[in-house]
């Protein structure tokens with residue numbers, strides 16, 4: 069790890085109701101694919117993409133729910149070490165918007181209080197089926213102090229902007245907190261610490 | 272949710288405790304279609320951890336003991352003539368004698384809500400103990416715990432961590448301590464920084480002097496930031512669980528801290544035990560001669576199997592008797608028996624003791640200078656981590672999902688399906704069920720032991736040092752021989768289990784009576800309960816015992832070590848997992864999971880490492896969409912679409928390459 073070539077590493081976690089397009093957003097951004105083959109998600113824990121922002125190499129580790137949101141059974145540990153959360157709903161599905169407060173409660177409960185949350189309304193290519201107006205979503209996100217963006221994973225609208233803006237904000241946040249990022253700070257390896265019998269002061 | 276649950280799986284796992292979760296992930300990993308359900312709305316069953324308000328709800332639920340037997344037997348209609356039903360439990364009986372007590376000032380308690388709390392914050396009443404006491408008479412606890420004694424110990428596949436510690440002495444050596452702290456800070460701060468989420472470690476040096484006054488209201492308010500476990504265990508750094516976490520890569524979902532101190536309790540004092548070669552060397556308590564004796568003996572223990580002549584004659588003796596025959600002072604014998612081997616003085620034989628000593632020594636130094644690790648946010652994270660792995664490989668998760676019955680085919684005697692609370696029939700080849708889900712009828716002949724537990728929030732460490740961020744383990748030996756020793760684990764705030772300026776202290780022993788009867792005497796030895804008055808009567812401040820701010824006592828059923836034949840009419844393809852056992856480590860759960868998995872799938876590898884996400888190469892054509900939903904985009908090429916441009920002009924994107 070320590071050899072790796074990046075200046076920042078951030079963990080980004082996606083949440084939101086099933087079917088809103090989380091997996092598609094991740095695949096679109098990391099692989100440029102839409103729609104992603106279903107089978108391909110099996111065994112994939114997170115996706116990686118390294119981007120360059122103002123000369124800094126930023127490695128984004130993007131975690132998907134592994135389907136645990138389907139029956140509202142996301143593990144708390146999923147939220148634990150996220151630097152940013154992308155809370156997604158589907159603009160053509162009122163229900164997915166109405167569930168947002170519940171998601172926010174989970175965030176409040178389990179995520180770090182320093183986490184950055186972005187609200188994303190996905191599937192804007194389906195404008196004719198829109199059920200949630202942009203204004204409503206903007207009002208909501210403002211009230212909750214969240215950044216808001218509308219995307220289409222299908223048409224690749226705003227997908228890159230979403231992740232890159234987020235990366236920019238994570239960098240400035242990290243700088244502000246003078247948070248020494250985890251570059252080249254490997255944890256000590258096995259056996260380096262004390263053991264009874266390695267030295268020979270007694271015998 | 273409109274989403275429908277499939278009706279056919281290879282394996283259904285009921286309960287999300289540690290062994291069930293390991294099995295679920297192993298099965299899913301090996302390509303089985305897994306359904307994993309839990310009737311509760313949280314993961315882990317009795318292995319769970321809770322925010323403070325969550326714990327209060329749990330307490331209330333278990334005190335109320337509402338009889339939820341909704342006699343809806345509609346599902347019986349779904350059973351065919353060729354089938355038989357084994358109905359499952361409707362309510363959980365594994366927790367008894369729950370008593371919570373608040374000692375902290377409660378002045379403001381009513382105005383304050385946990386930040387971000389769920390709306391239903393349970394009303395808190397400093398519980399009145401009579402209610403629980405009455406219940407305790409109804410229950411036949413002593414009967415249940417009868418088997419605690421000698422023979423039943425043999426049903427434990429593992430005995431290493433059955434501990435029964437007496438005290439040892441070692442004066443804490445200021446120099447060493449600070450050096451060690453330094454080392455630990457350097458070691459562990461990085462993992463904290465890595466994610467930017469952990470609070471600063473060991474900031475308040477002053478805290479050791481004057482404990483901050485913490486009110487109940489503050490605990491409630493900060494409550495969501497910390498996680499309190501129902502079980503109290505540690506991970507041996509070379510134990511089966513660490514091996515499994517490492518091998519399967521599930522370790523990537525959690526973070527750990529090293530236990531920083533091993534403590535001993537002797538003559539009413541808490542003292543630090545030297546726990547490494549350097550500690551021994553620097554110890555002011557041990558004489559030079561003792562240091563040599565100790566090193567010699569420990570060196571022998573590391574390779575005792577090669578020198579059978581040294582202990583052959585003492586195989587039948589207890590380890591403590593064996594130690595008396597060695598060139599060791601009484602002081603050293605205590606030290607080895609209680610702090611290193613951590614075995615029972617009365618019940619552990621020489622081989623047990625040597626084995627345990629060797630294990631301790633081998634674990635030392637892998638990740639730090641004690642043999643133990645503790646997961647950030649508590650042990651309750653670990654089952655969830657395995658569940659995540661299961662889900663990543665396609666396992667389906669449903670909390671709040673109960674099962675009415677298992678359906679057994681009369682002819683083959685095998686379980687073929689279950690019927691859930693919606694009346695849906697779900698079929699599978701194998702069923703893994705946690706013990707507490709089985710009905711009283713199935714368990715009539717099962718004799719359970721009990722674990723006594725106390726969880727305290729306190730205002731100071733039992734042994735103050737300049738760092739307020741210590742993680743300690745301490746065993747208080749029984750007053751009477753043959754009684755259980757009490758294991759204590761004290762956690763500091765950087766483990767994310769308690770708020771700043773407080774400690775979370777877990778007490779555990781095998782039950783002889785109710786948890787409060789078993790443990791309160793030991794709590795009183797170490798802590799002051801009527802803190803307000805006692806503190807005022809002191810005049811130096813800070814010298815008194817730490818105060819208990821809040822406490823809960825409960826008994827938990829120990830369903831480990833039960834022969835499957837004692838369950839009534841269990842089909843051969845139904846596997847019963849145990850709840851948490853009383854041991855310090857997690858080997859029992861891991862062994863059970865591996866054994867069941869291997870019985871189900873003898874040819875499959877148990878939790879092999881998954882492919883590294885960073886190594887997975889996605890080639891555009893390999894991942895052709897199955898559903899033709901958007902045929903327009905079937906020309907899947909991986910270039911990022913050029914039509915997007917981000918705001919920052921200097922933002923560039925490059926595809927990650929997988930050099931590792």
Ligand SMILES: Cc1cc2nc3c(=O)[nH]c(=O)nc-3n(C[C@H](O)[C@H](O)[C@H](O)COP(=O)(O)OP(=O)(O)OC[C@H]3O[C@@H](n4cnc5c(N)ncnc54)[C@H](O)[C@@H]3O)c2cc1C
Nearest residue numbers: 255256257258458462516517520522523525526527528638
């Ligand atoms: C389960 C486990 C927990 C550990 N916890 C700590 C710890 O809290 N503090 C510490 O200083 N050292 C910890 N270590 C030790 C330390 O990470 C390794 O000694 C060091 O990383 C070895 O470097 P490596 O390049 O060989 O392995 P790596 O590839 O860096 O790591 C080996 C394995 O350990 C896991 N791991 C590494 N660090 C942690 C961690 N902090 N928490 C959880 N899993 C981790 C990795 O995901 C990987 O699976 C842990 C190791 C393991 C296996």
Ligand SMILES: Nc1nc2c(ncn2[C@@H]2O[C@H](COP(=O)(O)OP(=O)(O)O)[C@@H](O)[C@H]2O)c(=O)[nH]1
Nearest residue numbers: 086087088089090091092103191194220221222
């Ligand atoms: N029209 C349109 N459909 C989308 C978009 N994103 C996802 N989908 C579709 O929505 C469904 C669910 O997407 P998925 O990414 O699996 O959602 P998840 O459950 O949130 O991960 C799939 O059928 C996708 O093809 C989008 O931007 N536009």
Ligand SMILES: [Mg+2]
Nearest residue numbers: 090091132135
């Ligand atoms: Mg998805």
